[in-house]
Amino acid sequence: MLRFFPILTIVLMIGPVSAGLIGTLLPAFGILPALGGDQLSLDPWRMLFAQPGLGSSIRLSLLNGLLATAISVSIVLLFCAAWQGTRIFRAMQRILSPILSVPHVTAAFGLAFLIAPSGWIARVIAQFTGWERPIDIAIIHDPLGLAMVAGLVTKEIPFLFLMTLAALPQADTDRTAQITATLGYGRIAGWFKATLPIIYRQIRLPILAVLAYSTSVVDVAMILAPTTPPPLAVRILGWLADPDLSMRFMASSAAVLQLILVVIAMGIWIAGEKVVAVLGQHWAEDGNRFKRDMGLRQTGAILAIIAAGAVVLGLVILTIWSVAGFWAFPDLLPRGFSLRLWMREFGTIGSNLWATLLIGIPAVLIAVALVLACLENEVRMGHGPRKRAMWLIYLPLLVPQISFMFGLQVFFTLINLERTLTSVVLAHLVFVLPYVFLSLSDPFRALDPRFGQAALCLGASSARVFWKVRLPLLTRAVLTAMAVGLAVTVGQYLPTLLIGAGRFATVTTEAVALASGGDRRMIGIYGLLQMVLPFAGFACALLIPAFLFRHRRGMNAQSRG
Numbered sequence: 001m002l003r004f005f006p007i008l009t010i011v012l013m014i015g016p017v018s019a020g021l022i023g024t025l026l027p028a029f030g031i032l033p034a035l036g037g038d039q040l041s042l043d044p045w046r047m048l049f050a051q052p053g054l055g056s057s058i059r060l061s062l063l064n065g066l067l068a069t070a071i072s073v074s075i076v077l078l079f080c081a082a083w084q085g086t087r088i089f090r091a092m093q094r095i096l097s098p099i100l101s102v103p104h105v106t107a108a109f110g111l112a113f114l115i116a117p118s119g120w121i122a123r124v125i126a127q128f129t130g131w132e133r134p135i136d137i138a139i140i141h142d143p144l145g146l147a148m149v150a151g152l153v154t155k156e157i158p159f160l161f162l163m164t165l166a167a168l169p170q171a172d173t174d175r176t177a178q179i180t181a182t183l184g185y186g187r188i189a190g191w192f193k194a195t196l197p198i199i200y201r202q203i204r205l206p207i208l209a210v211l212a213y214s215t216s217v218v219d220v221a222m223i224l225a226p227t228t229p230p231p232l233a234v235r236i237l238g239w240l241a242d243p244d245l246s247m248r249f250m251a252s253s254a255a256v257l258q259l260i261l262v263v264i265a266m267g268i269w270i271a272g273e274k275v276v277a278v279l280g281q282h283w284a285e286d287g288n289r290f291k292r293d294m295g296l297r298q299t300g301a302i303l304a305i306i307a308a309g310a311v312v313l314g315l316v317i318l319t320i321w322s323v324a325g326f327w328a329f330p331d332l333l334p335r336g337f338s339l340r341l342w343m344r345e346f347g348t349i350g351s352n353l354w355a356t357l358l359i360g361i362p363a364v365l366i367a368v369a370l371v372l373a374c375l376e377n378e379v380r381m382g383h384g385p386r387k388r389a390m391w392l393i394y395l396p397l398l399v400p401q402i403s404f405m406f407g408l409q410v411f412f413t414l415i416n417l418e419r420t421l422t423s424v425v426l427a428h429l430v431f432v433l434p435y436v437f438l439s440l441s442d443p444f445r446a447l448d449p450r451f452g453q454a455a456l457c458l459g460a461s462s463a464r465v466f467w468k469v470r471l472p473l474l475t476r477a478v479l480t481a482m483a484v485g486l487a488v489t490v491g492q493y494l495p496t497l498l499i500g501a502g503r504f505a506t507v508t509t510e511a512v513a514l515a516s517g518g519d520r521r522m523i524g525i526y527g528l529l530q531m532v533l534p535f536a537g538f539a540c541a542l543l544i545p546a547f548l549f550r551h552r553r554g555m556n557a558q559s560r561g
Contacts, residue, residue, distance in 0.1 A: 013429075024256060026407075032249065044253040064149050079161075113520065132329075145226055148224040160207065163206040167199040171194075177191070215400070255403045262398075351505070353529065360486055380462055436484060493512055
């Protein structure tokens with residue numbers, strides 16, 4: 001039966017995306033019988049291009065997505081080149097790994113509380129300048145969208161950093177660094193000339209996934225991006241929520257346009273790769289050693305520390321706001337603390353947490369079961385990882401959510417699954433599966449095969465080997481993958497809102513809804529809840545194996561020789 005699980009997994013990942021794209025493409029050209037659209041038409045596109053400010057929305061989405069991705073990739077590569085193998089590198093690895101579990105919305109709120117005109121950074125500056133009122137500058141929702149770029153950069157750096165870490169063993173970096181140092185190259189020049197060409201192929205898909213997300217993000221854009229006009233994805237969501245149902249046709253055409261923008265952004269990035277490859281080849285052959293690179297190394301460390309520090313400090317300020325009493329500008333801390341809002345919202349918080357877990361736990365359990373079955377099938381069939389499979393795994397991350405969620409909503413309506421828990425769980429599963437697979441595949445494949453071979457020689461069946469040998473050895477990896485999956489599902493906004501049609505109020509949907517209200521205490525409460533759930537998952541992933549194997553501390557999962 002295991003041979004059917006890879007097919008089932010692909011269907012559950014690719015099927016909703018394909019159905020959603022078809023369900024979006026047809027209304028974009030006037031075909032939606034439920035709303036009276038029964039013939040092909042270009043009217044939706046005419047309506048779309050007649051919308052005021054559409055060019056500005058397209059510019060914000062395309063240019064800021066490219067800018068955020070370029071900055072994130074540059075900081076990660078510079079930091080890895082400058083500090084790989086050092087204590088600073090290991091310390092940053094320990095800091096950035098937990099930050100990866102923080103939802104984008106929470107990180108965006110934390111950053112907003114830091115950099116707003118009345119934010120904590122302005123309060124610190126006010127202590128030295130004597131400001132009595134916040135500065136009159138549009139930092140949040142600035143016309144250029146730089147605040148959104150900053151929010152995306154601080155959150156995408158941890159993801160790209162961990163993807164780069166996973167790729168580094170492919171390059172035998174220690175030996176490569178020794179060779180380049182022996183030849184007289186500086187640390188950064190040696191890394192970029194010898195290591196980066198080897199590992200870039202491994203991190204290319206994650207970079208494209210970051211680019212697709214940055215170009216089509218909705219929740220972070222609603223918190224940090226300009227509002228007159230907002231980026232295209234935010235406008236699409238507004239058109240989908242319009243009481244005039246005929247707007248669905250134009251919204252579908254805009255969703256197709258958003259997909260085209262993502263494809264254009266990827267085309268620009270790939271073209272940029274080719275240009276950099278040509279220039280890089282000449283640079284690699286010019287013989288310059290660039291030994292004096294300490295200033296550039298320090299710059300890389302400072303940028304990485306700023307990115308990580310912004311998220312951590314933002315979370316601290318978010319936590320303080322959740323219990324703050326009166327907090328006037330320019331005070332650094334509130335004049336008092338109160339749990340009054342927590343007590344007042346206790347019932348609502350409980351129902352939102354329950355809805356979040358009711359969606360998240362089934363999605364995570366199904367994803368882990370499917371991934372384990374696929375990986376076990378690899379072992380029994382003797383198949384290794386395939387490059388095509390990686391493209392299928394990343395496909396839900398490469399296609400913008402807003403481009404297929406409305407179509408998926410239409411599809412679920414046709415099969416009578418609209419606005420049900422099942423449909424929302426399936427929508428979350430599309431995004432949970434890739435992350436669970438990426439988290440669990442490397443530990444599973446690195447497990448020493450001699451454990452299973454020894455058990456088989458003792459007469460155990462293949463199923464018994466899995467349940468009694470492999471799974472116990474992979475307990476920590478499985479629980480970590482479950483924690484990653486929980487962090488992903490907690491942060492899902494569009495699937496919950498559109499597929500659930502507003503019937504499932506999770507901590508994320510409530511947090512984003514509060515963004516327009518400006519109540520920092522309420523935002524602090526829901527931002528803290530978003531942060532607590534993933535952290536609780538990772539805490540369990542650390543504590544449960546420690547408790548289960550407290551008498552077997554020598555039992556470690558050995559990797560292949």
